[in-house]
Amino acid sequence: MAGQIVFTIDGKEVCSEQGQTVLQAAAIAGVYIPHLCAMEGLSPWGSCRVCTVLVNGRPQAACTMPVGEGMVVENDTADLRDLRSNLVEMLFVEGNHFCMFCEKSGNCELQAMGYRLGILSSRHPYLFPKRRVDASHPDVLLDFNRCILCGRCMRASQELDGKHVFQFISRGHQKHIGINAKDGVGTSNLSVTDKAVEACPVGCIVKKRVGFAVPVGERLYDKKPIGSDIESRPAGSR
Amino acid sequence: MADNSGLCAQICAKFGNEKHRLMDILLAVQAQAGCIDANALDAIAESLSMSRVEVESASTFYAFFSPKPRGRFVIRLCNDIIDQLAGMDRIAAALRTELGIDFGETTSDGLFSLEFTPCIGMGDQAPAMLVGDKVITRVSTDTVREIVHTLRATKGLDQFKYALGDGNNGHPLVRSMVVNNLREKGAVVFAPYVPAVALQRALSEQPVELIKIIKASRLRGRGGAGFPTGMKWEFTRAAPGDRKFVFCNADEGEPGTFKDRVILTEAAGLMFEGMTIAGYAIGACEGILYLRGEYAYLLPYLEDILAKRREAGLLGREVLGKSGFKFDIRIQLGAGAYVCGEETALLSSCEGKAGDPKTRPPFPAQKGYLGMPTVINNVETYCAAARIVENGPGWFTSMGTQASAGTKVFSVSGDCRIPGVYELPFGLTVAQLLAKVGASDTAAVQVGGAAGRMIGPSEFARKLCFDDLATGGSIMVFSGQRNVLAIAHAFMDFFVDESCGYCTPCRVGTTLLRERLGRFLDGKAELADIVYLEKTGQCMKVASRCGLGQTAANPVLSTIQSFRGEYERRVKANGSVLRSSFDPDRAVAVAAGIAGRPSEYFGNQKGMVL
DSSP, X not given: OTTEEEEEETTEEEEEETTOBHHHHHHHTXXXXXXXXXXXXXXXXXXXXXXXXXXXXXXXXXXXXXXXXXXXXXXXXXXXXXXXHHHHHHHHHHTTOOGGGOTTTTXXXXXXXXXXXXXXXXXXXXXXXOOOEEOOSSSEEEEGGGOOOOOHHHHHHHHTSXXXXXXXXXXGGGOEEEESSSSOGGGSOOOTTOHHHHHOSSSSEEETTOTTSSOTTSSHHHHSOTTXXXXXXXOOOO | OOOOXXXXXXXXXXXXXXXXXXXXXXXXXXXXXXXXXXXHHHHHXXXXXXXXXXXXXXXXXXXXXXXXXXXXXXXXXXXXXXXXXXXXXXXXXXXXXXXXXXXXXXXXXXXXXXXXESOOSOGGGOSOXXXXXEEEOSOOHHHHHHHHHHHHHHSSSTTOOOOOOSGGGGSTTTOOOOOOXXXXXXXXXXXXXXXXXXXXXXXXXXXXXXXXXXXXXXXBOTTTTOOBHHHHHHHHHHSOXXXXXXXXXXXXXXXXXXXXXXXXXXXXXXXXXXXXXXXXXXXXXXXXXXXXXXXXXXXXXXXXXXXXXXXXXXXXXXXXXXXXXXXXXXXXEOOSOXXXXXXXXXXXXXTTSOOOOOOSXXXXXXXXXXXXXXXXEEHHHHHHHHHHHHHOHHHHHTSBOSSSBSEEEEEEEESSSSOEEEEXXXXXXXXXHHHHTTOOSEEEEEESSTTSEEEOGGGTTSBBSTXXXXXXXXXXXXXXXXXXXXXXXXXXXXXXHHOXXXXXXXXXXXXXXXXXXXXXHTTOXXXXXXXXXXXXXXXXXXXXXXXXXXXXXXXXXXXXXXXXHHHHHHOOOOSSSSOTTOOHXXXXXXXXXXXXXXXXXXXXXXXXXX
16 A cells, blocks of 8 residues: 555554654554653654654654654663653652642553553652742643643644643753743633643643542543553554 | 833844744844843734744743843853863952852842853863953953953943954954964865865856765764765755755854864855855755854854855855856854754754754754755864865865864863864874873863763773764863862753753753762762663663753763773762761751751751661
């Protein structure tokens, strides 16, 4: 078939189409490559690096790497599992993540990734940064202590909501999400129904007054590990 | 707060309200209003039809922009390791005393702001600082007093007396005290230059043939990565696009690098000629020189060279009368961000955005500036390309080694008698270079700047070339008096400040490495910390998104490799089950502080042993 590209992931043959990324092709084929900043429906970003795989022996982010005929991709190896744990542990110590007090617990992709990768504690020292909480919006709370700088809110706002509520500000360890308003998110044009609100993988953007509607223990990742939906998918058309 | 909305709108209009010119707009607003505040963000966003937060994203990325009003005179003291070793602390103390403020502050009369800045490309004449755009070299405490008094009394530096530097540093449009310290001129970059000779020859060839000549010369990029230049040009020529661009990367920010400064001062014509040749080869009509903000003092001089080249028909419509070949060059000034030396970050910056690197693939040759096929080469590479066209590829490959043809321009600084710029054939050994620069008692050499690697005497027989020790040109020499771990720590300070923060391993890893390295310097490290440093560094190398992050762990990884004894020597067995870095007294005190009362159990006892 025209545009069909065949390559392997950990020895398994995967059929894909020209223009797909390794991450997309893998998901269709029922292979889960752990990822946080990538989200279906948003343009690839490549910042969390959790989806790092080896493509013909070279490290690449699966979420931004286009598929190529005959590529040899290594995904589920001991070295890459450790690399991913290391990166997720970095994200944990970089912010202030207290799962036991967090409304997102059980629905949080960072927490779920920690469980999936078997992280018991971080090898890195906690940095305990001082971060803002922005409660100025009537329906949405922003707790930047939990932000992992994945940029999903920013892309969802631009690409799905047709707005520009979020954008990265500053650089280096001071990089953070800024709001398109002079005085807090309450003066921006963010709506609680925006896709940007749903896009947050952690408990940074939460809706007010609907917390704990589903009790902790009965939530998405309380039942099944992250990625299991992809792994239980019937393999894509061959 | 003064409302600068009108001024911002005027400045935006001057740049055609074009959002891709945001860097120029921000530079102009900062220069004229002293800051880019909330009102300015709104005004610029409105003029350019952008959202405010987009403007803020760019304005908060670059060190030279400030949301709060800066003083009329901004003094930036270079805190590069070479400057630190040359007595920066004394100069810093003198500045604090004279101005009565600390770094990061502005005097109450609004006259002075004091800041630190990383390497400003003056390592051969350290300590150095910037007063506005003006470079002050070999600063002494006397110079500090004189400059501050002159600025206070005359509100300018016209009365400040100094000897003009050599060569074009004394040009009426430069008038700088910077000296070239050009110690050895080679056959490629610093040989005599006659305008138009190379260009004339280039235009007599078909573009495809021209690219063949560059390929035959085996020219590789002089910025450090060493990608074959001819191949890059070929890819860009072949890539589909209505417009194509030629970029010159003059953003040398690698600590210890200053060779482009001297090339820009003494061989700018040759460099522009190389860019023009590249334009003809790939089918571009627009070139941009990205000049680091620290070299703003060269801007009027470089603009003048471009103007003269236009008058002489070397730029513009029908270059040298060649019908159908139109080419011109503009200069884009940077604003204090090392990462913009990374080629795709440089493009982001030129597009008026924060200097985040772009996702690769696609590579700039396919989709670069504004999504169009773009060639980006270093200052030195364009000089070499022009010279190859002039003298032929065989002449070029007769110099250097098989994999590294031609010459390389080195910037040498640190503990040596004759620091400066040396153009030498590729393939000489580190020991040979050390002998030339008058270095004795050398304990360590940092090859390739902070992102390069530190080697000890056992490796001084290695060759400086792409197949052995590759370098963009920075060579820093350290004597046996220096503490290599402290040097590595200074480099980590640099990377913590200069990471763009886009990807996790670089944004977080730089901070983590610096913290753990600090434990060795504080005598609080244990043997396992060496393994921690190696693993964290390796993670950054493998997982980082761009060259900055992939090399930011090198100060640590290469010192562990070459100076492992320095790490092990600092590890002390403390005879306790507690980590040396864990101080129970301090932990209790912190907890008591958080609780707001003394600990019930431990009180304020000293010397607690758990």
